[in-house]
Amino acid sequence: MKDQRVSDVSTILFDLGGVLFQLSGAAIVCQWTRDRLTPPELMNKWLVSPAVRAFESGRIGFAEFRAQLKEELKLAVTDDEFTTVFNGWITGVFPGAEDLLERLSSRYGLACFSNTNAVHWEILTGDYAVLDFFDHTFASFQMGLVKPDAEAFAYVVEKLGVPAGSIVFLDDSQPNVEAALDCGLRAFRVAGVAGVASALTDAGLL
Numbered sequence: 698m699k700d701q702r703v704s705d706v707s708t709i710l711f712d713l714g715g716v717l718f719q720l721s722g723a724a725i726v727c728q729w730t731r732d733r734l735t736p737p738e739l740m741n742k743w744l745v746s747p748a749v750r751a752f753e754s755g756r757i758g759f760a761e762f763r764a765q766l767k768e769e770l771k772l773a774v775t776d777d778e779f780t781t782v783f784n785g786w787i788t789g790v791f792p793g794a795e796d797l798l799e800r801l802s803s804r805y806g807l808a809c810f811s812n813t814n815a816v817h818w819e820i821l822t823g824d825y826a827v828l829d830f831f832d833h834t835f836a837s838f839q840m841g842l843v844k845p846d847a848e849a850f851a852y853v854v855e856k857l858g859v860p861a862g863s864i865v866f867l868d869d870s871q872p873n874v875e876a877a878l879d880c881g882l883r884a885f886r887v888a889g890v891a892g893v894a895s896a897l898t899d900a901g902l903l
Contacts, residue, residue: 706883706902707863709801710853712844713811714787715869716887717794717827722786729772729779742770744845744872753812755838759783762814787820790827791890798830801903808833810853810866812843833857844868845876854880865902867893 714720723736734742743749748765751757757765763779766772772779801807809831813821818836822828835853842849854861861881868874869888877884885896897903 705863706805706865707859708806708808708857708865709897709902710857710864710866710882711807711809711831711893712866712868712870712873713809713813713821715889716867716893717791717798717809717890718821718825719788719791719889720786721788722782725782726770726772729774730770731773734770740870744870746770750843752814753837754841754843755815756841759814759816783816784820787817790825793890793894794827795830797890797894798827801897802830805902806833806857806859807831808835808853808857810835810844810849812837814838844870844873847876847880850877850880850882854882865897865900867896 711717723739727734727736727739730739746766746769748762748769751765752759752762763776767774767779798807807830809828813836815838818838828834833856835856837843837849840849840852842852844850854864857864862883864882866874866877866882866884867887868877868884869886871886874884874886887893887896894903
């Protein structure tokens with residue numbers, strides 16, 4: 698991206714979990730598989746899981762999601778423990794997130810696009826002020842569409858009302874980044890706020 702003009706970038710589109718928000722849970726879920734899966738393997742399965750996709754697109758509720766995922770991944774966990782861990786999945790904002798967003802907000806339109814669900818969205822919107830920085834918020838369970846599907850990115854671009862090539866997308870998942878690139882967005886895989894700052898600085902956007 699260094700050799701591309703940065704003057705035509707109008708919007709920076711953020712994933713939330715793993716980018717602006719710290720998450721727990723993956724290691725615990727791996728333990729529930731009796732360590733059959735490593736965290737990276739779990740995340741790969743999570744992206745394509747029928748239970749996860751149905752839940753994060755708003756087609757099923759939490760109880761049905763819990764039952765389906767336990768069966769799908771053969772998780773050795775009680776319903777109560779699953780619920781407790783899932784409710785505590787979001788552990789906080791990465792240090793420096795609000796300062797970075799404030800700096801960017803004076804130069805770009807800011808938006809977020811997250812594969813998420815009603816349970817976590819209530820926590821994100823109720824317990825944190827970070828989402829106030831965004832001009833647009835796109836939550837998969839409200840859209841009925843999930844990353845990395847092309848239809849999801851097309852929906853977001855249409856709603857943003859700007860050319861896909863003027864959007865910089867930041868996500869911690871390589872399949873999501875590749876899907877965004879295929880849809881004409883500029884995209885980077887990043888981890889945490891430090892990763893965001895590094896990618897934007899390298900691109901001449903910060």
